[in-house]
Amino acid sequence: MSVNASAGGRSRNHIVLTSHGAPTGVAADAPTLNWGAPSPRERGPVVATLTDPKRRNAIGTHAGGYSVYRALAIAAGSLTADFRADLTDTSPSDPIGPHPQWGDPGKIVSLDPYGHMTGEAFAEEIAAGIDARPSIAITRAHIDMPEIREAIRAGRLAIDGDIIGPKGDVRVTKAAVDPVWYLPGIAERFGVGEGALRRALFEHTGGMFPELVTRGDLKVFLPPIGGMTLYMFGDPSKIGDGVTPLACRVHDECNGSDVFSSDICTCRPYLAHGIEMCVEMAQKGGVGLVVYNRKEGRALGEVTKFLVYNARKRQQGGDLPETYFKRTECVAGVQDMRFQELMPDVFHWLGISRIDRFASMSDMKFNALARAGIEVVERVPIPDDLIPSDARVEMEAKVSAGYYGVGFQSQYDATQGRALKE
Ligand SMILES: Nc1nc2c(ncn2[C@@H]2O[C@H](COP(=O)(O)OP(=O)(O)OP(=O)(O)O)[C@@H](O)[C@H]2O)c(=O)[nH]1
Numbered sequence: 001m002s003v004n005a006s007a008g009g010r011s012r013n014h015i016v017l018t019s020h021g022a023p024t025g026v027a028a029d030a031p032t033l034n035w036g037a038p039s040p041r042e043r044g045p046v047v048a049t050l051t052d053p054k055r056r057n058a059i060g061t062h063a064g065g066y067s068v069y070r071a072l073a074i075a076a077g078s079l080t081a082d083f084r085a086d087l088t089d090t091s092p093s094d095p096i097g098p099h100p101q102w103g104d105p106g107k108i109v110s111l112d113p114y115g116h117m118t119g120e121a122f123a124e125e126i127a128a129g130i131d132a133r134p135s136i137a138i139t140r141a142h143i144d145m146p147e148i149r150e151a152i153r154a155g156r157l158a159i160d161g162d163i164i165g166p167k168g169d170v171r172v173t174k175a176a177v178d179p180v181w182y183l184p185g186i187a188e189r190f191g192v193g194e195g196a197l198r199r200a201l202f203e204h205t206g207g208m209f210p211e212l213v214t215r216g217d218l219k220v221f222l223p224p225i226g227g228m229t230l231y232m233f234g235d236p237s238k239i240g241d242g243v244t245p246l247a248c249r250v251h252d253e254c255n256g257s258d259v260f261s262s263d264i265c266t267c268r269p270y271l272a273h274g275i276e277m278c279v280e281m282a283q284k285g286g287v288g289l290v291v292y293n294r295k296e297g298r299a300l301g302e303v304t305k306f307l308v309y310n311a312r313k314r315q316q317g318g319d320l321p322e323t324y325f326k327r328t329e330c331v332a333g334v335q336d337m338r339f340q341e342l343m344p345d346v347f348h349w350l351g352i353s354r355i356d357r358f359a360s361m362s363d364m365k366f367n368a369l370a371r372a373g374i375e376v377v378e379r380v381p382i383p384d385d386l387i388p389s390d391a392r393v394e395m396e397a398k399v400s401a402g403y404y405g406v407g408f409q410s411q412y413d414a415t416q417g418r419a420l421k422e
């Protein structure tokens with residue numbers, strides 16, 4: 001079925017409904033996707049195009065988290081629906097891989113290991129009109145953080161003109177990674193059937209992606225969620241080489257603390273401590289890696305997080321460690337929706353099988369890495385003097401719930417957070 005519609009007030013064309021199975025005649029030259037193939041050519045490009053439905057081999061849209069803004073731009077007439085990026089000079093500043101892990105369909109299921117190679121590996125297809133787009137971009141930057149300047153002032157780090165520049169700025173290689181989900185692999189990771197996963201994704205996004213249930217032949221889905229950013233310290237070509245020691249922090253977004261230094265949690269201080277560890281390791285000839293995941297408020301969202309803060313701070317008896325997780329569960333139904341099960345994928349992408357120093361106390365992160373066969377040699381807790389006083393409730397609650405607490409000076413019974421009006 002199709003109806004006439006106007007797109008962007010400019011052109012008149014047909015609405016393509018994706019709820020009725022494959023469009024008649026999938027094009028003979030539609031690229032096939034063989035997830036887990038050991039080379040990009042054997043794997044094939046991910047094509048989540050909307051303008052060429054017969055050559056589409058993935059559900060969703062490229063840069064899915066921004067699809068609504070793109071739709072707005074098209075509706076407002078500031079972007080044409082068939083715009084194709086000019087990828088000249090956009091290739092990675094530093095090569096990553098290939099690593100043997102890329103050729104194992106079960107190891108990486110939530111990102112496209114060839115996502116940074118699209119422009120080069122599939123230049124031929126792109127020139128022939130196939131709408132393949134990169135899902136990973138790699139560039140270089142200098143970062144300048146007050147905590148690093150403070151570490152230099154305190155003598156814990158020194159300017160070396162290489163890793164740390166003359167002004168205290170730190171040289172990094174950074175990568176932005178959009179999610180690309182291989183649905184059979186995601187289902188396996190969570191121990192559910194692919195059909196049940198597809199149905200839940202379809203129904204609980206308000207029926208946003210009918211192909212999840214009508215196109216069983218399409219196995220790859222680009223979900224409309226945030227991805228991650230990687231910050232690499234030292235020589236990125238040494239990451240995952242099996243010999244160079246690695247320091248690492250896996251951090252899930254906490255805008256209130258990370259950006260605005262709100263003092264109810266330990267997020268920014270722990271992140272900054274992790275960065276300091278990475279810089280220190282790079283200066284000793286090792287490498288550092290920060291994985292920054294866009295999963296605000298334990299993937300419950302910031303609205304939920306702030307509602308929970310109010311509930312904690314208004315409850316009878318005050319904000320206490322023993323009720324910390326209960327208050328979240330009352331508002332969100334669960335304590336956490338981050339699903340660390342998918343987190344190790346990025347380590348496989350980088351070829352990493354051992355983390356020498358891991359800045360995290362989370363048992364969930366540690367266990368997920370262990371299940372993925374990634375060895376963590378040393379777990380580094382947040383230093384006590386970096387915990388803001390209002391964040392002690394969180395720390396006490398986490399350690400008593402199973403977080404790694406060696407070196408942590410517990411004062412469980414004496415801990416209470418600020419009240420709302422204080
Ligand atoms: N819902 C909710 N989320 C919170 C709260 N406090 C912090 N967060 C979120 O929890 C996440 C913290 O993640 P991370 O900093 O990666 O660390 P972690 O899992 O606590 O464990 P560590 O690695 O030991 O720091 C972020 O997404 C924060 O936004 C809270 O009170 N409620």
Ligand SMILES: [Zn+2]
Pocket residue numbers: 254257258265266267268
């Ligand atoms: Zn936080």
